[in-house]
Amino acid sequence: MMQTRAPTMTTRPAIGRAVRPAVRSAVRPQALFGFGKTAEPETMSEFYSFAVKDIDGKNFQMSSLKNKAVLVVNLASACGFTPQYEELQELYNKYSKQGFVVLGFPCNQFGAQEPGSNQSIKQFAKSSYGVTFPLMSKVDVNGPGAEPLFDWLKTQKGGILTSDIKWNFSKFLVNKEGDVVGRYGSTSAPLSLENDIKKALV
Numbered sequence: 001m002m003q004t005r006a007p008t009m010t011t012r013p014a015i016g017r018a019v020r021p022a023v024r025s026a027v028r029p030q031a032l033f034g035f036g037k038t039a040e041p042e043t044m045s046e047f048y049s050f051a052v053k054d055i056d057g058k059n060f061q062m063s064s065l066k067n068k069a070v071l072v073v074n075l076a077s078a079c080g081f082t083p084q085y086e087e088l089q090e091l092y093n094k095y096s097k098q099g100f101v102v103l104g105f106p107c108n109q110f111g112a113q114e115p116g117s118n119q120s121i122k123q124f125a126k127s128s129y130g131v132t133f134p135l136m137s138k139v140d141v142n143g144p145g146a147e148p149l150f151d152w153l154k155t156q157k158g159g160i161l162t163s164d165i166k167w168n169f170s171k172f173l174v175n176k177e178g179d180v181v182g183r184y185g186s187t188s189a190p191l192s193l194e195n196d197i198k199k200a201l202v
Contacts, residue, residue: 045178087190157183
């Protein structure tokens with residue numbers, strides 16, 4: 001009698017993707033608790049990239065004004081607003097030790113009311129109003145020949161209808177981070193800006 005052998009069962013390998021052992025991502029303590037983070041690079045204001053000439057013709061770098069609040073003003077010696085020199089100097093006297101600077105730029109574009117030389121402007125400001133805040137060389141503030149600093153200031157704070165400066169003794173307030181935080185017209189008396197200056201100094 002013939003014995004029937006049971007068919008040999010061949011075990012086929014299971015079809016499917018190999019499963020890798022789960023890998024636990026290690027949470028670094030510094031990530032969990034905020035240690036060892038790489039500080040993001042601070043973005044420096046473009047204000048500090050400008051260079052101008054002071055009233056004696058020397059280079060003046062805006063970068064020297066880092067961590068200071070700055071009031072940039074276009075000046076004229078024969079304007080109805082010229083007495084604002086007195087209040088500008090008063091503010092400078094009061095807040096300069098806290099890091100406040102008035103930066104004056106003579107300009108002859110409005111009514112030709114600043115026709116003199118840099119030295120005559122300097123002498124007038126000192127003898128008439130006791131000015132000790134920094135004065136820059138005479139510049140244009142509008143048009144193709146405008147001082148680049150003023151072109152930048154106008155892009156940061158536009159004016160009414162156009163961004164052009166309208167008259168003498170227009171003012172831009174820059175805070176300690178180099179941000180333009182205020183723009184004021186000729187009719188804004190300097191002392192009326194005192195609260196804004198205090199905020200810019202914080």
